[in-house]
Amino acid sequence: MAKTAAALVVAAGRGSRLADPRTSLPKQYRLLAGRPVLTHTLNALGNHPRISHMLTVIHPDDIGLYDDAISAANENWSNKLMRAVFGSETRQGSVREGLKALSAVPCDYVLIHDAARPFLTHDVIDGLLGELDTGAEGALAATQVVDTLKKQKAPGHPLETVDRQCLWAAQTPQAFPLSRISRAHENAAQSGHTNFTDDTSLAEWDGMTVVLSAGDPANFKITTAADLRRAAQQASLLTMPQAVSTDLPLSELTDIRTGIGYDVHAFEDGDAVILGGVAVPHTQKLKGHSDADVVLHAITDATLGAIGDGDIGQHFPPSDPMWKGASSDRFQQDAIRRLAERGGRIAHIDVTIVCEEPKIGPHRDKIRVSIAGICHLPVSRVSVKATTSERLGFTGRKEGIAALASVTVRLPFEEGEGGPL
Numbered sequence: 324m325a326k327t328a329a330a331l332v333v334a335a336g337r338g339s340r341l342a343d344p345r346t347s348l349p350k351q352y353r354l355l356a357g358r359p360v361l362t363h364t365l366n367a368l369g370n371h372p373r374i375s376h377m378l379t380v381i382h383p384d385d386i387g388l389y390d391d392a393i394s395a396a397n398e399n400w401s402n403k404l405m406r407a408v409f410g411s412e413t414r415q416g417s418v419r420e421g422l423k424a425l426s427a428v429p430c431d432y433v434l435i436h437d438a439a440r441p442f443l444t445h446d447v448i449d450g451l452l453g454e455l456d457t458g459a460e461g462a463l464a465a466t467q468v469v470d471t472l473k474k475q476k477a478p479g480h481p482l483e484t485v486d487r488q489c490l491w492a493a494q495t496p497q498a499f500p501l502s503r504i505s506r507a508h509e510n511a512a513q514s515g516h517t518n519f520t521d522d523t524s525l526a527e528w529d530g531m532t533v534v535l536s537a538g539d540p541a542n543f544k545i546t547t548a549a550d551l552r553r554a555a556q557q558a559s560l561l562t563m564p565q566a567v568s569t570d571l572p573l574s575e576l577t578d579i580r581t582g583i584g585y586d587v588h589a590f591e592d593g594d595a596v597i598l599g600g601v602a603v604p605h606t607q608k609l610k611g612h613s614d615a616d617v618v619l620h621a622i623t624d625a626t627l628g629a630i631g632d633g634d635i636g637q638h639f640p641p642s643d644p645m646w647k648g649a650s651s652d653r654f655q656q657d658a659i660r661r662l663a664e665r666g667g668r669i670a671h672i673d674v675t676i677v678c679e680e681p682k683i684g685p686h687r688d689k690i691r692v693s694i695a696g697i698c699h700l701p702v703s704r705v706s707v708k709a710t711t712s713e714r715l716g717f718t719g720r721k722e723g724i725a726a727l728a729s730v731t732v733r734l735p736f737e738e739g740e741g742g743p744l
């Protein structure tokens with residue numbers, strides 16, 4: 324049977340080299356295609372079949388940001404995720420805290436990965452695990468240096484050219500047998516070595532032999548503001564549905580339309596309602612054929628309304644057993660695909676949730692982030708509002724929840740329509 328691996332993601336850094344006067348948000352929580360960087364990183368690891376456990380090392384100030392990053396994930400790996408632990412002043416210290424928390428986990432290997440590298444692929448993971456499977460004590464994802472390298476001992480000194488033939492740029496993940504790298508970290512800490520910048524340097528110091536494995540230029544680390552801009556471009560190309568990533572510039576999407584959507588679901592016995600893809604704890608749940616996500620249903624109808632393409636019930640009949648218990652983001656993905664086929668994209672979403680309970684305020688930001696992720700939008704283009712109906716009507720009697728949505732889309736004018744009206 325294939326040996327299993329734990330993923331240890333270090334996310335406790337402050338990102339001091341990415342100085343941005345507009346925000347103090349650490350880089351691992353900045354948004355790429357509507358989701359935090361960390362969410363992309365965890366998705367890449369969590370969806371790998373040989374990774375059975377995942378642990379994130381976070382900063383104590385980031386608990387709320389971390390919770391948001393997890394709820395934006397919408398992926399099926401939550402059963403692999405362990406409770407996060409707090410990191411330390413240095414990257415090495417943060418890894419050590421993570422390894423301590425993994426000590427009781429029944430995994431053969433550990434993949435240690437930077438939260439700030441969100442574009443990890445399964446090919447890179449497979450390469451590393453393959454090296455361990457054939458007996459390596461440590462494996463490093465790395466890319467060969469491609470630029471001509473120069474060395475200058477001090478400013479004004481003559482340049483020397485460095486032979487790049489045998490030079491590699493270290494990436495993460497870095498993969499090891501779990502017990503061996505844990506021992507190496509303890510040895511380093513007890514000998515007073517506290518500032519190894521990566522785990523293979525520490526492993527080499529402890530006498531381990533590390534082999535190279537194919538990294539990927541796309542798996543770069545977000546370190547500076549320029550890296551974050553590059554990452555934003557890369558993420559939008561990867562996550563947009565095919566037709567949305569059309570090369571039509573926004574300036575040609577001059578046919579601007581708005582659709583409205585409205586939906587209602589009644590309560591029944593349960594312990595949480597799903598709103599915009601987020602499970603909100605409550606004393607009841609919403610009744611429905613799918614997951615009864617009243618917010619996503621209203622958004623889907625509004626998206627379909629904007630392109631005059633029927634409604635959710637027409638495309639996904641409640642009588643069809645296929646949609647029983649379905650996660651409603653599938654319905655919205657389908658509406659986005661229909662829009663994309665016409666060369667269009669969503670520009671803005673505005674939602675109002677009508678209910679007495681549960682209180683939406685504490686969950687509003689999570690719901691915004693989740694909707695933005697599902698719709699491939701920056702969070703600034705999603706608005707979530709809530710109101711009661713002053714105890715009037717079915718929502719006032721706490722019998723259910725209603726949601727209203729308006730979705731604005733941008734499309735190219737169809738041939739023969741002759742440009743803006």
Ligand SMILES: Nc1ccn([C@@H]2O[C@H](COP(=O)(O)OP(=O)(O)OP(=O)(O)O)[C@@H](O)[C@H]2O)c(=O)n1
Binds near residue numbers: 336339410415437
């Ligand atoms: N004390 C630390 C320092 C770094 N990291 C993590 O290690 C990874 C790589 O480190 P780096 O790019 O240096 O991140 P920062 O320390 O956040 O950045 P900077 O050095 O610019 O402050 C990041 O995912 C970061 O969150 C960590 O968990 N604990």
Ligand SMILES: C[C@](O)(CO)[C@H](O)COP(=O)(O)O
Binds near residue numbers: 437492521546
């Ligand atoms: C672990 C690492 O990302 C490998 O490239 C790197 O060593 C982190 O430290 P850096 O100082 O940001 O290079």
